[in-house]
Amino acid sequence: MKLGFSVLAAVCAMVAFSALSPGAVRADEPPVSVGVIANLTGSDPKSSVDMVHGVEMAADALNAAGGVKGRKIALIVEDSEYRPQAGIEAATKLFDVNKVDAAIVFGGSSVSIPIAELAAPKGKILMNTSASSAKLGNYGGTLFSTLPLDDIVGQQVGFYAASKGAKTAAFIVPNNTFGTGLMESAAKAFEEKGGKVLRKIAYTEGQPDYRADLQALVALKPDAIISAGYGDDTRTAFKAARELGIDAPWYVGYPSIFSVENDAWMNGKLSGVDNGGLDSPMGQKLKAAAVAKYSAEPRPHFYYGYDAMMLLGLAMQKAGTGVAAIKAALPDVAKSYDGATGKIEWDARGQRINPPMDKFMFKDGKLQAIAN
Template structure:
């Protein structure tokens, strides 16, 4: 995945008030932080999450803000780089003094960001990282999206139900990919299947032909993979050129794994996707379409929207943006919170226990339900 050597800071203000920094945690300005990949290989997802946040801020401020004050979000660009993300979160805490930070997209960035916030006793809301290591960050970390134990159990059973018994698994060599291989392998074996080979690929390579060639010799029934950004394009291109798409391919998070690839590379693939909208999600799609003149571009913007709304409710409940008071409110309201993505049902570690998924496929270049 491409990585930027710099990151940008954008202040989004959905009000007529100035963006002057206010020291301390007075209620004069309700500022939150967000760390997203606004550049680099995952920027399409990051920008969609930014839009979800912007819609939540606009909705809050149109209704008078929080505690009668406008809500502002300071965006930092991680570019998908853990070190850049760590620098961004330090700036948000040390310079901007925010009580809550939302993000990031990938688990490899989310985990160090969350660990730093835990040390600083600031609230961390995970919106798309799914590594089960996120569970171990600490008391100040909350996840509004289901982790790999949930998604892998769903996808492993789905692959088995499709009739595949011998699978190989391909994933990036990072916190997310390692968790996927471990969790999927566990649940696929429990379902009755066999894992005949795995690859944790080094990200950012120009080709993955050698890895794919090695797996093809194992004669699997199905290639199970997950990828994103430029790596996903390279994987799908190499598989297509090697003729490996004659064997079924199954993508964990199909939209993320195929989004930027030419349709001839991915046509016919099947997979799973996170169900990004619950019963109350229609107004999000309507607001997104009205604001950006197109439908939501990923499955992740709605989770970012929910994170802002959850933080706002906690601050409103605490009657303060002081982190300790917000944390006390979060512990009370977050477990049973219901957002546009559905009911969170958080467990004792503040991780989501109920996460709907859907079965999807690519037909004529378009992702549809199957």
């Protein structure tokens, strides 16, 4: 074991020396460290990796503009493995060893809440880019969310489905907080408008096939399918629906996270509510830059990560590097910041309110903005 470990370490050392020079930030002043916690080894790391890319992009932009009061921003990215224990380990290292003032976090409530518990008594700042549990509101003053709560988006999706004339709907969501949270608020809104919910399906994430899950819909024949979910899983769900001959339209929350499986079959069939600004000039510019740098179209968490880092950088710029001062400056800089995801407004609990929402439809092989 010890031998294997030292061999591994030696290999790593060699790679490190060859890769050190371009990666390191060199400035006369020591850099300001900002922590990033993301699940890089979970079952679906794509959204998480996109978030990290967004943060990198924002940090690069800030550094290109001279950094924070002349100091460069250096990111320290840690893996949360989607487990509370690993998330805490990552946060402890960032706060205690790297002495960061703030960390940008991707992860469900099982990762974010333990980290918030740790950060609150230490007076640190957390920028939340993915968890949307209402419980996170208990950490006001520590935690600031750049994504809106699920119930806001869910409600919009429910209204949207009803407005398209659907009388009956079936729900297909991943069995996680995001999926079921969005489902409940969308169902409530849909029923409020006179719709009838035929079936709620919460599938286990990461399964290879959802045909059995969707089987019931063949007989139920819903007018619409209301859905939410992450890339690979949504692709599998689409495949199952197509193979089962289910032709209902899909009204979804965050269509940009979905992965379309068959362009021709999906044409005009997938539409939904996504965060505002994706189609704005700034959103388009960022998207182009991301495609150039990472050779893939970014998903929404890219923009949430970007906004989180930008706001943090602007607050540091305004207030210096004292944690309390940065905290106080955050809501102020947000007022004049026109984000990649639209205007960002926080309530006292650090939750994002009044987010702009846009509607998108999948047409001719890509998502296109449609009139509200």
